[in-house]
Amino acid sequence: MTTPSRDELELYVMGEHENPAAIEEALAGDEAARAFVASEACLETLLRDAAAAAAFCPGCGDLVQGARCDACGAALRPGGYTVVRVLVGNAHGRMYIARDTDGRQVALKELAFVQSPTLSAIAAFEREAKLLRALEHPAIPRFVASFEEGAGVHARYYLAQELVTGESLEARLADHWFTEAEIVDIARRVLGVLVYLQGLSPMVIHRDIKPANLLARADGAIAVVDFGAAHIQGATAGSTSIGTFGYMPIEQLAGIVDATTDPYALGASLLHLLTRREPWRILQGASLPEVNVSPALRGFLGKLVAPEPRDRFANAAAALEALERAARGERVVVEAPAPTKARKRGEGGGWRPLWLATAALALVGVGAAGFTILQRLRGGTEDTAGVMTVRSGEDIGQSGSGDGPRIAPPWELDKFQIHEDHQIVPDDPTIAEMQAAGVSRAVGSFKLCVDKTGAVIEVKRIKSTGFPAYDQKIQGQMERWKYRPITIADKPASLCTTMTFLYTFK
Amino acid sequence: MRVDDPWDEAIRRHDRRVYLSVLSLGLTPERSRDIAQAAWTRLIEQHARGALGELELPGLAIRQARFLALNELKRTKLETRTLAAMPDLPASPDAERVVGSREEIERVLAALATCSPTARKVFGLVYGKPGGNAAAAAQQLGLSLQRVRQILCETRAHLRRALEEVKP
Numbered sequence: 053m054t055t056p057s058r059d060e061l062e063l064y065v066m067g068e069h070e071n072p073a074a075i076e077e078a079l080a081g082d083e084a085a086r087a088f089v090a091s092e093a094c095l096e097t098l099l100r101d102a103a104a105a106a107a108f109c110p111g112c113g114d115l116v117q118g119a120r121c122d123a124c125g126a127a128l129r130p131g132g133y134t135v136v137r138v139l140v141g142n143a144h145g146r147m148y149i150a151r152d153t154d155g156r157q158v159a160l161k162e163l164a165f166v167q168s169p170t171l172s173a174i175a176a177f178e179r180e181a182k183l184l185r186a187l188e189h190p191a192i193p194r195f196v197a198s199f200e201e202g203a204g205v206h207a208r209y210y211l212a213q214e215l216v217t218g219e220s221l222e223a224r225l226a227d228h229w230f231t232e233a234e235i236v237d238i239a240r241r242v243l244g245v246l247v248y249l250q251g252l253s254p255m256v257i258h259r260d261i262k263p264a265n266l267l268a269r270a271d272g273a274i275a276v277v278d279f280g281a282a283h284i285q286g287a288t289a290g291s292t293s294i295g296t297f298g299y300m301p302i303e304q305l306a307g308i309v310d311a312t313t314d315p316y317a318l319g320a321s322l323l324h325l326l327t328r329r330e331p332w333r334i335l336q337g338a339s340l341p342e343v344n345v346s347p348a349l350r351g352f353l354g355k356l357v358a359p360e361p362r363d364r365f366a367n368a369a370a371a372l373e374a375l376e377r378a379a380r381g382e383r384v385v386v387e388a389p390a391p392t393k394a395r396k397r398g399e400g401g402g403w404r405p406l407w408l409a410t411a412a413l414a415l416v417g418v419g420a421a422g423f424t425i426l427q428r429l430r431g432g433t434e435d436t437a438g439v440m441t442v443r444s445g446e447d448i449g450q451s452g453s454g455d456g457p458r459i460a461p462p463w464e465l466d467k468f469q470i471h472e473d474h475q476i477v478p479d480d481p482t483i484a485e486m487q488a489a490g491v492s493r494a495v496g497s498f499k500l501c502v503d504k505t506g507a508v509i510e511v512k513r514i515k516s517t518g519f520p521a522y523d524q525k526i527q528g529q530m531e532r533w534k535y536r537p538i539t540i541a542d543k544p545a546s547l548c549t550t551m552t553f554l555y556t557f558k
Numbered sequence: 559m560r561v562d563d564p565w566d567e568a569i570r571r572h573d574r575r576v577y578l579s580v581l582s583l584g585l586t587p588e589r590s591r592d593i594a595q596a597a598w599t600r601l602i603e604q605h606a607r608g609a610l611g612e613l614e615l616p617g618l619a620i621r622q623a624r625f626l627a628l629n630e631l632k633r634t635k636l637e638t639r640t641l642a643a644m645p646d647l648p649a650s651p652d653a654e655r656v657v658g659s660r661e662e663i664e665r666v667l668a669a670l671a672t673c674s675p676t677a678r679k680v681f682g683l684v685y686g687k688p689g690g691n692a693a694a695a696a697q698q699l700g701l702s703l704q705r706v707r708q709i710l711c712e713t714r715a716h717l718r719r720a721l722e723e724v725k726p
Contacts, residue, residue: 062714065581066684067574068692068707076587086584093582095718100575101659102666103685113679113698115670123675 055082065092110148111138125164130210131199133160145208149215158196159216161280163209177209183256184211184279191245191275216275218267221325225263230325232345236379239322239352241274242266243375246314246368257309261317262299263324298332299324303361305554306495311367318371319356331357348378458540460547465502470534478522478555485519494518497552498530504544506535514550526553565602571688572616573598579620580627593630597623662721669720670713677713680706 056064056078063069064076079086107116111126120127126138126146133150136157140147150160163177181198188194194214201208221238230238242261249256258265260278267275301316303309320331326343327334334340340354352374358364365371478486478494486494496517501510511530516523530551538545576597580590597619604610610618670678676699683695684706696706 059711062711063707065578066692066710066714068710072587080586080588086586089587090582090584093578095714095721097575097578097582098659098662098666098721099681099714099717100578100685102663102670103681105663106667106670106682106686108679108682108686113682114675115667115678115682117667117671 054078055085058088061085061089062092065089065096110135111141111146127162127208130160130162130201130208131197131212133158133210133212135160150212152196152212157215158212159193159214159277161211161213163211165205165207174209180280181211184213186252187249187256187279189245189248191241191273192248192279193275193277211280216267216269216277218269218275220264221266221268221274221321222263224268225325225328229328232349235322235326235345236349236375237272238266238274238325239318239375240372240379242276242318243315243368243372245274245276246318247372249314250311250368255311257311258314258317259300259304259309260296261314261321262296263321266321298330298335301361302359306493310361312361312364315356315365315368315371316358319353322353323357326353346378348380352378458545458547460549462549462551465500465535465538465547465549468502468506468535468538470506470536476526476529476553478519479525482519482521482525485521491518494522494555495552496523496526497550498526499548499550500530500533501546501548502535502538503546504538506537508533508535509546510548515552517553517555522555565598565605568615568619569598572619575616576619576623580623583624583627583631585627585630589630590627593626594619594623596626600626665720666717669717673713673716676701677709677716680709681713684710 056075060069060075064072069075079089107128108114109116109121109124109126110128111121112124114121114123116122116128119129124138124141126135126141127148128135130150133148133152135148135150137149138146139149139159145161145163148160148162149157151157177198177200181195184195184198193216196212196214198209198211200210246258246261249258258276258279260280261276265276265278267277269275296317299317299320301313304313320335323334323340323343324331326345335357340350340357343350343353345353352371355363355365355374356371365374486492494517495515496513497515499510499512499514500508503509508531511527513523513527517526538547540547573594577590577594580593581587585593600622601610601619605613670681673681679699680692680695683698684690684692687694692706692710693703695701696703699706701709
């Protein structure tokens with residue numbers, strides 16, 4: 053073989069040459085080439101030593117010269133743990149897989165803050181750590197440690213938990229069709245965990261049950277993970293409002309949670325697994341979507357996701373008991389709810405979807421299954437965009453009857469809207485009034501009707517925000533909203549809807 | 559001789575490093591490979607006899623291989639530019655040389671910090687991971703193998719220049 057070029061010799065030393073045998077043959081009789089290879093091997097050895105001494109980001113792979121990657125912000129060795137991999141990351145923090153000094157792997161959750169955390173934020177973190185430390189259930193990851201690093205805007209709070217290996221039910225949906233037997237099994241296992249949580253004193257509410265937070269382990273067990281949203285009854289009220297759009301019941305948006313909240317989210321999750329459609333798409337009509345399951349299971353699911361808390365199972369234990377009956381083929385009795393004004397008017401009851409407008413929501417994660425909403429309210433831990441107004445709406449039925457206005461969900465009416473702003477912020481005196489009253493949110497619902505020419509013909513308060521001035525402002529602005537002429541299936545139509553306004557402030 | 563799995567794993571992870579350390583002494587690739595293999599064999603035997611305390615790898619294997627290589631170079635009276643600089647029995651690293659290496663490593667890392675983010679990532683994936691190579695880096699970064707090799711060569715050239723600049 054002819055004398056190899058320097059480039060070829062370099063590639064050989066790097067272990068990247070396509071034909072190393074040919075290079076070695078040439079080297080046997082070429083002392084100059086061998087000397088060059090020896091020199092390159094020295095460099096190669098030095099580079100490997102340098103790489104061994106260096107730190108590379110477990111998230112983006114870049115060279116790290118401090119405690120944290122300058123490129124992506126991932127930590128390297130928080131609290132003595134060595135980060136192995138970054139599982140997920142967003143503006144609020146990250147989830148790492150890390151190793152402790154004994155080589156054991158843990159799931160390490162990092163909370164970050166855009167502004168210096170307040171005392172109440174620190175208290176909330178400590179409460180969560182205390183809660184996790186107290187939990188002891190084979191389907192809940194064991195608490196390992198909690199600690200903090202840094203100060204001010206550099207503060208980072210960490211929770212280390214047992215690393216649960218398994219596939220989330222959300223991921224499993226990609227290539228698996230769940231059978232009725234599997235759904236019953238998942239429901240039984242998760243309800244078992246919820247019964248445990250609700251049996252604690254004070255009761256613990258997970259608040260973010262969804263397929264992404266249910267991990268199927270290799271042995272078939274289901275682990276319930278991510279207690280970052282967990283709520284201790286009577287302890288954290290008013291500090292945060294957390295949940296995942298589509299899975300949480302509507303009242304959770306206003307921070308109202310009780311023993312029916314998690315079973316509702318479980319029901320929504322099970323329907324997602326069964327139908328492969330996100331709950332916010334299917335929990336809209338007056339009845340459950342078509343699901344190919346036994347009547348007994350259908351009744352059970354219907355009661356889990358009943359729109360009114362009073363129509364649901366009272367708690368997880370009652371749901372579990374009913375599930376066992378349903379598994380035996382017994383029908384679940386769905387008690388008829390008390391008639392509401394809407395029903396009396398013939399507008400129908402049924403499942404009310406939560407609808408969110410394009411307001412400044414702090415979206416923690418966006419996935420196929422829906423939106424995870426993390427609203428930090430005043431006294432909460434961080435960092436939504438200051439004052440925030442969320443307009444939401446709810447469907448009050450599928451359609452009207454006769455020649456009267458058709459009842460529609462808010463987004464249907466939105467298609468015809470001309471005006472540009474959905475957000476209606478209370479005036480300063482009202483905000484001062486709220487602050488004086490120690491209220492961090494106001495929720496009110498209004499009926500809106502628009503005729504076929506696009507003129508607003510009715511705005512009616514259904515539920516007051518609790519602040520008359522704010523009610524008047526909302527009502528006044530809604531009356532000035534402008535719409536294009538409305539057509540449904542190419543025919544002029546009048547539409548009515550109900551819109552719910554949620555105003556929160558830090 | 560039976561080779562236990564941990565040794566298989568250790569050889570898989572560190573053999574290239576041991577081989578390069580011998581090759582850098584100017585031996586032929588074939589002899590370098592034989593010596594690297596002999597070094598591993600000796601370590602496994604010593605370990606089986608309980609003659610080794612703490613197994614510090616790949617340092618122990620490298621020292622063993624270089625010891626064998628230097629013996630061979632002495633025996634054949636082969637002159638190499640590195641022979642005179644090496645201790646007779648490199649069982650423990652020479653203090654001066656270690657300090658020199660540290661300085662060189664710091665220079666390499668300082669020069670690496672001035673490379674592009676992609677070059678730094680390629681470097682980390684190829685040199686910073688056990689069994690790392692251009693193909694794995696290409697797959698992880700979504701680049702072609704040829705492009706990764708090109709980046710590697712450019713980075714090496716940059717680092718080589720940085721090392722040569724400070725040499726007297």
